[in-house]
Amino acid sequence: MPASFGAVFLLLCLLQVKHMFADYYLQTPKMLSGRGTYFHVGRAQHAAVHVVGSVIIFALFRAPIEFILIIAALEWIVHFHIDFAKASYSDRKQLHPNQAAFWRAAGLDQLLHNLTYIGMAWAWVTFAA
Template sequence: MKTEEILLPATIGTVLILLCLFQVKHMLADFFLQTPRMLSGRCKYWHLGRAQHAGVHAAGSVVVFLLAGSPLVFILVSVALEWLVHFNIDYGKAFYSDQKELQPNQAKYWYAMGFDQFLHQLTYLAMTWAWVSFAF
């Protein structure tokens, strides 16, 4: 058996664990750890609550990457980019929802929510790809 064949299952397992940790982090940061400040006034671009919310996500990703044994420079660059991307994804959803005056009883509200979550999931796939490609 070649060395690559022995290491491959562990690598796939590690990637799946990393993705799972990002999912847990996302659920906590996007739903359970939102404060009233984070939830109000979101239609303005520069919004302290949105910056804090993106910061909670970034802090959670620091924990995930530390658990994965990632180098500090990789962590700092990755979470800074995540903060920027998360901030702007959430602004896009908030701006669109505000302009359309969307409410939870409207299908477009859920389309916006679903697209927002989809973009966040793509972010985690990109972060995991970056981890596999550049962290070590």
């Protein structure tokens, strides 16, 4: 049976709430410093916080464990690289919050994360619901 609109809407809402907490409440100083370096342990930890939240959400939606493991790995990779791209660009351009380019970079970063959640919801509907 295909997923209902309500279930997809709830899934997307929960992923948004998870994103807000992981990006704005649960980041540590280690996660926030030195993000322009590719092999950054803090960014890896930050992406892992996102994954833990998504795993909980998909478990609540009774997604198969195989689906959860695959979507978790893909989310970690995508989140890690979106954040690296923003950080390295911001560092290279020496962007600061008082510059419009800083906010464009931040907005693009958030858009890409939101599109990731739309992709994850599509995958759930297609492969797990």
